[in-house]
Amino acid sequence: MSSWGDHRPDHGDQASDQSPTGGLLGAIDLLRGEIRGVSIKTIADGAVAVPLGASELEPVTRLLTSSGARPADLFAAPSQNGVTLRIVYADDHDATYLVTQNDVAGTEYPELSGLAPSLFIEECELFEQFGLLPAGSSPLNRVLMAPRGEADVPLVTGERSVAPREVRAPHFVAGEAIEFPFGPVRAAGSESLYMGLVTTGEEILDLYLFHWHKHRGVERRLRGLTPERALFFVERIEGLSAVANSIAYCRAVEVAAGTSAPPAAALTRAVALELERIYNHAAAIAALCQGTGLSVGQANAEIVLEELLRLNLDAFGHRYLFDVVALGGVRRAPHHAAVRARLARLCGELRRVVDALLSTNSFVDRLEACGTVSLDDARRLALVGPVARASGAGVDCRRDHPWSPFDVVAPAMPVEGRGDALARIDVFVAEIEDSRRLIEELIGDAGDGLTVVAAAGGEGLGWAESSRGESLAWVQVDRHGRIQWARVRPASVRNWRAFDDAARAQNVFTDIPIIEASFGLTVAGFAR
Amino acid sequence: MDAQQLAAELRARSLSLFGRSLHVRTLDSGSCAVCESEIRLLAAPHYDLHRLGLFFTPAPRHADLLLVSGAAVRAMDLAVRKTYEATPDPKAVVAIGACALGGVYESDLFLHGAVDEVIPVDVYVPGCPPSPLALLQGLLVAIGRLEERVSTARFDLREERTA
Numbered sequence: 014m015s016s017w018g019d020h021r022p023d024h025g026d027q028a029s030d031q032s033p034t035g036g037l038l039g040a041i042d043l044l045r046g047e048i049r050g051v052s053i054k055t056i057a058d059g060a061v062a063v064p065l066g067a068s069e070l071e072p073v074t075r076l077l078t079s080s081g082a083r084p085a086d087l088f089a090a091p092s093q094n095g096v097t098l099r100i101v102y103a104d105d106h107d108a109t110y111l112v113t114q115n116d117v118a119g120t121e122y123p124e125l126s127g128l129a130p131s132l133f134i135e136e137c138e139l140f141e142q143f144g145l146l147p148a149g150s151s152p153l154n155r156v157l158m159a160p161r162g163e164a165d166v167p168l169v170t171g172e173r174s175v176a177p178r179e180v181r182a183p184h185f186v187a188g189e190a191i192e193f194p195f196g197p198v199r200a201a202g203s204e205s206l207y208m209g210l211v212t213t214g215e216e217i218l219d220l221y222l223f224h225w226h227k228h229r230g231v232e233r234r235l236r237g238l239t240p241e242r243a244l245f246f247v248e249r250i251e252g253l254s255a256v257a258n259s260i261a262y263c264r265a266v267e268v269a270a271g272t273s274a275p276p277a278a279a280l281t282r283a284v285a286l287e288l289e290r291i292y293n294h295a296a297a298i299a300a301l302c303q304g305t306g307l308s309v310g311q312a313n314a315e316i317v318l319e320e321l322l323r324l325n326l327d328a329f330g331h332r333y334l335f336d337v338v339a340l341g342g343v344r345r346a347p348h349h350a351a352v353r354a355r356l357a358r359l360c361g362e363l364r365r366v367v368d369a370l371l372s373t374n375s376f377v378d379r380l381e382a383c384g385t386v387s388l389d390d391a392r393r394l395a396l397v398g399p400v401a402r403a404s405g406a407g408v409d410c411r412r413d414h415p416w417s418p419f420d421v422v423a424p425a426m427p428v429e430g431r432g433d434a435l436a437r438i439d440v441f442v443a444e445i446e447d448s449r450r451l452i453e454e455l456i457g458d459a460g461d462g463l464t465v466v467a468a469a470g471g472e473g474l475g476w477a478e479s480s481r482g483e484s485l486a487w488v489q490v491d492r493h494g495r496i497q498w499a500r501v502r503p504a505s506v507r508n509w510r511a512f513d514d515a516a517r518a519q520n521v522f523t524d525i526p527i528i529e530a531s532f533g534l535t536v537a538g539f540a541r
Numbered sequence: 542m543d544a545q546q547l548a549a550e551l552r553a554r555s556l557s558l559f560g561r562s563l564h565v566r567t568l569d570s571g572s573c574a575v576c577e578s579e580i581r582l583l584a585a586p587h588y589d590l591h592r593l594g595l596f597f598t599p600a601p602r603h604a605d606l607l608l609v610s611g612a613a614v615r616a617m618d619l620a621v622r623k624t625y626e627a628t629p630d631p632k633a634v635v636a637i638g639a640c641a642l643g644g645v646y647e648s649d650l651f652l653h654g655a656v657d658e659v660i661p662v663d664v665y666v667p668g669c670p671p672s673p674l675a676l677l678q679g680l681l682v683a684i685g686r687l688e689e690r691v692s693t694a695r696f697d698l699r700e701e702r703t704a
Contacts, residue, residue, distance in 0.1 A: 159616035166650045197620050198568055201597035202581035205569040205617060226616045227571045230651035249645060252575030252670070296578065299585075315585035322582075332672065333575050535574040 036107040038063065040080050056487075057268045059414055060110035060474040062099075070098075070115050071123040077102050078129045082111065083395050083408070085507075086485050087125060087135035089117070089143045090498035091169060096143050098122055099500075100132070101474070101485060105413040110474055112487070121148045131395035134510060142233075144168045157228040157540060169233060189213045197226040204536040208525070215521045220513045227540035235499045240266045240466065240488070241340055243496050247486075248335050251503045251538030253296075256282070256289040257479030258503055259338040261486035264416070265499075266340055268473030269490045270466045278342030278463065279417050283455050284352075285329060285337045286477060287448040291356075292321040293480035293533060294399075294441040295363055300530035301438060302370065305379045313366040320359050328352045342463035349456045360449045367442050380435040384515040384528030387432055394510045398482020399440045400532055401508075404432035411478040422454045424478075434531035441533075444480075469494065479504050481534055505538030547677055551593045554684050563595045563684065566604035568624050570656060571614030575670045576638040580608065588673045595680065601627040606683055608676075609662075612640035613653035625660040631690035633683040636662045637676060639669040 038053070038061065054062045065073055078084060082102040089096050094116045102111045115122070124147035126133040134156055139145045141158040158166060167173055196207040205226045211219035231250050235243040247262045248255040260282050267273050274282065295318045302311035322332040328347035329337045337345055370376045386396070391404040401408050409426045411419040427443035429436035470492035477484050482504030489497040509532075516528050567580050583590045584597065598604050601624045613621070625634070636656040639645050642665050643655030656662055663686045666679035 197617065198601075198624055200599055201565070201567045201584070202577050203569070204572070204574055204577055205611075205620070226620070227569075227611075227614060228616065228651060229571055229612060229614060229646065230649065233651075234646075234649070246645075249573045249640070249669075252573035253578065255573075255575075296581075299581075312586050315582065316587065319582055319585055319587045333578070333670065335669065537572065537574040 037077060037080070037082055037102060037104050037109060037111045040076055054472070056112060056472050057110070057264065057474045058416070059108050060112065062112045062114055062472065062474075065113050065115050067115060067118065070113070070125075071128075073113060074100065074123075074125055074128050077111070077113075081106070084129040084131050085110070085395065085397075085483065086487075086500070086502045087132045087139070088487070088500045088502070089139055089145060089169075090487075090489060090500065092116065096145065096170065098139075098145070099487065100125070101487070103410070103414070103483075105408060108414050110414065110476070112474060117145060120144055121146055123148055129395070130393050131507070131510065134506065142169050144170070144172065155223075155225060157225050159225045159228070166230075190218055197223070206536045210522070212522070217516055217520050217522065217525070220516045220525075222509065222513060224509070224536050224540040227536050229541065231541045232499060232501065235496050237495050239494060240490065240496060243499060244338075244340060247499075247501055250501055250541050251505065251535050252333055252335070253293055253535055254289065254479040254481060254484060254503055254505075254538060256285045256334050256338060257477040257484040258486070258501060260286060260477040261475040261484040262488065262499070262501060263338055263340050264475030264477070265473040265486045265488040266475075266490065267466060268475065269471035269488055270469050270473075271471065272341065272466055274342040275463075276417060277346075280455050281343045281346050282338055283418050283422075284347055284452055285334050285343070286479075287452050287455075288321075288325055288328070288352075288356075289334055290448045290480040291360070291445050292318060292325065294445050295321055297441055297530055297533040298363070298367060298370075298438065300533075301380070301434070301527060302376075304526035304530050305376050307370070307373065307376055310366060310370050310373070310376070313369075314363070317359050317363045317366065320355075320362075324352065324355050324359065339463060341466040344463075347456065353453060353456060356449055356452060360445060363445060364442075367438075371438075377435060379524075379527060380438060380531070381433060382519075383434040383524050384520060384531060385431070385433045385518055386511050386515050388430075390511060390514060391432070395507060396482070396511055397507050398479070398504050399437055399444065400511060401482065402427065403429045403436035403440045405430045408483070409478055410476050410483045414476060418455055422451055424448075424451060434527055437531040437533075467494075481505055481538070482508060501541065503535075503538035503541075505534040505536075508532060508534055509539050544674060547674070547681065548593060551595070551677060551681050551684070554681070554688070563606065564598040564604050565590075565595060565606045565608055565680070566598055566601045566624065566628065567608045568610070568621060570609055570611035570617045570621050570641065570659070571652060572611035572638065572640060576610035576640075579670045579673050579676060580610070580637075582673050583676055588677065590677075593677075601625075602629065604628045605632060605687060606680065607632065607634045607660075608680075609634060609636050609656045609660075610638050610641055611656075612646045613656045613659050615650070615652055618659055621656075621659050631687055633663045633686045633690070634660060635664045635666060635679050635683045637666040637668075637671050637679060639667065641665075642667055644669070 085103045086101040098115045137153040137156040193210040197205040207223035209221045299314035386404045388405040391406040425447045475486045485502040487500040491497045641656040646654040648654040664683045
């Protein structure tokens with residue numbers, strides 16, 4: 014049973030009588046009791062930045078979260094006045110991103126996760142990186158910085174970091190339950206991740222994750238680099254989403270420099286983005302077979318996966334599509350005919366593998382009602398990508414915030430309602446088919462080409478829908494053409510948040526690999 | 542060396558040395574997840590590590606070879622060292638990928654930037670990521686190093702007995 018899209022006004026009609034940035038800004042004006050000032054800045058086609066006064070942060074957050082805006086990101090950046098706090102809201106009905114910015118005086122700001130629970134992880138990050146504390150908040154988790162005692166890493170601002178607080182929110186294990194430590198070194202080909210499993214032996218009562226083993230401090234490293242040099246690291250934040258993250262980043266830099274990629278290059282970016290989605294979803298299907306112990310299904314899916322990677326290699330010169338997206342455009346363009354013919358064959362083979370899997374009871378039984386994420390949770394935690402769509406939340410920034418060519422060749426955005434691992438594989442399968450269709454429609458005109466990106470100062474926001482969901486990037490370039498601060502937020506940052514809830518709900522140990530595969534996330538993307 | 546030759550040589554040497562039972566433990570010291578994807582594909586039908594007498598093991602105590610990816614994040618130091626120490630001698634360490642070799646990150650407060658800053662490395666496999674065939678080639682070289690060690694180990698043993 015699948016519905017296509019959830020209840021929402023068709024934003025095609027709205028665009029005609031409303032300014033593209035109308036909704037949320039109008040609401041802020043109403044709250045302020047004045048017409049918007051000159052201070053509003055466009056930071057992308059479909060994104061605006063609004064400076065707020067210190068007293069406005071809390072009421073505006075309350076207003077925007079209650080008016081249905083999706084809190085997509087919260088981050089800080091060093092500025093002349095100390096530290097500036099930014100919240101990115103997505104108005105998915107109005108094709109707008111709205112970024113509020115506040116200068117923070119001192120080390121406290123109003124607690125935001127009370128109003129927007131999805132921002133909790135970012136609040137923890139703000140404490141670890143900038144020493145900022147939400148006023149009167151309950152304990153924060155450690156998310157990125159490993160507890161290291163004396164040798165603690167200083168804050169981004171250069172000041173000595175505050176003594177480590179709780180490693181994780183306090184919890185209590187008692188009675189028959191034990192805490193079973195698992196990781197960080199895990200099975201062959203799995204990323205390092207520590208799982209604390211609270212269990213009575215089989216059922217998972219509670220679970221917490223430490224991602225910090227993989228924190229490489231990439232955002233700090235980007236500071237002071239030229240945007241070209243920084244792109245090298247941006248691709249390696251989460252290699253399996255290299256295309257999506259680097260498109261988001263490059264678009265942000267291009268806005269900051271007041272330019273954009275030529276249309277043919279934008280098409281090629283879209284083709285690479287969809288190829289990346291197809292191979293990632295194929296890998297997720299193979300991992301689901303591994304989790305359910307179906308080695309024939311796994312082998313068949315992996316044959317297709319390997320062939321897809323070889324297709325990437327032949328079309329773009331790299332199995333994982335590194336170094337395709339460049340500032341101002343793309344470095345390589347695919348050989349059209351070869352891509353089209355091979356992709357149609359491979360997607361057909363994958364379809365046969367999946368049909369066989371979905372008619373295998375032992376496979377379907379393991380996925381059904383496994384790792385369930387409710388629609389409420391998906392909205393509350395502002396989840397993105399296939400995890401959100403499998404729970405009935407139709408979010409897809411290719412459709413909601415389209416950039417060329419997705420404004421012309423629109424994705425279908427399959428949505429399921431059950432929110433379990435089976436719903437997620439259904440979404441994967443439908444998206445593979447849709448991505449193949451998109452590529453066929455796009456590839457006719459795709460080409461290469463680079464516009465020169467001037468080394469000018471400025472600010473920009475970029476986004477792209479990776480196979481895991483919305484990737485966001487915000488960049489501030491100084492007047493010497495160096496990166497003052499760059500924020501790269503892969504979709505994994507959002508969606509890991511739902512993993513522990515999904516694993517807790519009536520699941521046992523052996524469900525964990527299935528849930529992990531159906532989420533399709535990377536630790537690298539979360540930990541950066 | 543093409544894939545067929547590579548496979549034949551690997552099979553022959555893992556047979557002579559380990560009776561077709563060489564066990565590999567993988568270790569991610571802070572990668573971008575792409576090296577892990579290539580490692581997983583080593584066991585997939587196109588490369589099929591198992592037919593060559595090589596197996597992944599979930600325990601370092603059963604391992605002959607460590608396959609280490611990633612930029613040697615300092616937070617992983619303890620886990621990397623413990624894994625290395627838990628692997629019985631004779632063992633060989635293969636560092637895979639540009640990060641692990643020191644080609645991506647400079648050493649800073651978060652990471653070492655190269656695996657051999659933390660544990661001794663025998664074989665370096667370049668590539669970003671190294672393709673599964675490159676990984677097989679690296680494993681073959683590592684088996685060569687193990688052969689040397691095993692023969693010296695036997696020699697040492699004989700020395701002790703006669704002494």
